[in-house]
Amino acid sequence: MLIRIPSWSAIFLVLLLPSAAFAQFCESLNSLSLPNVIVDRAEVVAAGSFSPSGGNPNSSSRYQDLPAFCRVLLTLTPTPDSDIKMELWLPTDNWNGKYLAVGNGAFTGNVRHSAMAMPLSRGYASSSTDTGHLGNTASFALGHPQKVYDFAWRAVHEMAVTSKALIDTYYDDGLRYSYFTGCSAGGRQAMKEAQRFPADFDGIVAGAPGLDWTGRAAAALRIATHLESNPSARLKQAQRELLYRTALDSCDTNDGVQDGLISNPAQCEIDLEILKCDSNNAGACLSEAQVNTAKMIYSSPINPRTSRPITGLLPGSELGWTDLGWTQSARVTGLEQYRYLVYEDEDWTIDRFEFDRDVAGAERKDDDTLNALNPDLFEFVDLGGKLIAYHGWSDPQISPANATQYYERVSTVMGGREKIHDSMRLFMAPGMGHCAGGPGPNSFDSLTALENWVEKDIAPDSIIAVHRTDGAVDRSRPLCPYPELAVYNGSGSTNEAENFVCRNP
DSSP states (O other): OOBOOOSHHHHHHHHHOHHHHHHHHHHGGGGOOBTTEEEEEEEEEOTTOOOOTTSOGGGGGGGTTOOOEEEEEEEEOSSTTOOEEEEEEEESSOOOSEEEEEOOOTTOOSOOHHHHHHHHHTTOEEEEEOTTSOSSOSGGGTTOHHHHHIIIIIHHHHHHHHHHHHHHHHBSSOOOEEEEEEETHHHHHHHHHHHHOTTSOSEEEEESOOOSHHHHHHHHHHHHHHHHHOGGGOOOHHHHHHHHHHHHHHHGGGGSOOSSOOSOGGGOOOOGGGGBOBTTBOSSOBOHHHHHHHHHHHOOOBOTTTOOBOOOOOTTOGGGOBTTBSOHHHHHHHHHIIIIIISOOTTOOGGGOOHHHHHHHHHHHHSSSSOOOOOOOHHHHHTTOEEEEEEETTOSSSOHHHHHHHHHHHHHHTTSHHHHTTTEEEEEETTOOSSSOSSSOOBOOHHHHHHHHHHHOOOOSOEEEEEEETTEEEEEEEEOBTTOEEEEOSSSOTTSGGGEEEEOO
């Protein structure tokens, strides 16, 4: 029995009335006392009966297969201005002895029930936080500097500490392993944990991490500002499709296989001049202004304060671009970054943006608060932590070059790839978009790979990813630890992972 038994009468109750016993032990958490923690409600949720309040009724179907669990809603107040909501789901039976926390996206302030469902179904205790505010906006930051810290890193750390305390109270058996998974802003949260609180989690999955939060904001606004004032320079859907086809024509076969994927877009060179409209090329072509826009989006201008490239988007991502350049989410979060966090002026507009001044000013103002650029992972490594990062090469929302740039900085600071290879591995996915989607294999089980690494010391020399069309797998490919690439062995179908090996370029 996993639940802590307080007395012989409770044992008798468990034997005769297990549901009542579980409810009793769960509801006893309502009286739990922890510093700066309020238990708002603790209750047992019967198997298949969970339905999030205020959500889409049609989404309830995703929870129908969940086992029974103890649902604990809490408020964390590490500072007088903090109001961090979180939930912890505790399996009432068949707990696997592990805890998994899940991350958020963009500036969202909500507990992510949908992300908690998977770990609960696998026997995990699982938690999520609203990061200290409600709604998908950064307006919470105005006049509330402590809420900025809550959002940036404190909410996840406090959630981890509180979750472990409740797990220790609820279960007889001790917690064996703690994990964190997140993508995009959740990937940023993951990296902040490894950098700032290396003892919180034994293993971390950081997907498409928004490491350079201020740099991405500047990159998106740099393009949007230019296109807002130069409508004729905008790339419409037809031009974006032309650029995508040109990228494939230029670089698809660089890895020896023509498969509609660019294995290493960072090494892809496109001659954009051939696309210029002239007397001999008046059909599918780009104006000079549009060619310059494409060059801007691909380029990585330098932060004048740090001399670090602010990475642009890469060939193969063009179908995810918009009329104003980067994705709408990138532009909106970029605007809110400057409006509410950099200049603290809700009337600030992007026409006031100047790249050289503002990219440097944003990073200086942030001062390692939201940005997750610290390459010092020594303590995380010394504690035995394992980190799997991944990024889609065709991501149009967070530059994948940001991930490789960070990996290389960590490698340099910590003494080379061989010094971090037993603790950190980065997997780049050709043809994958932002966290998922795209023409390349984009579905894979990073959590099992992490479990095997942490619990069995089986390092992931590759992770098999698949692509599905209408639910059916039509392509698989190994994702290789950067900088290795998946290389075709020369025989068999190029749609089957078994016919590829990971090699250094």
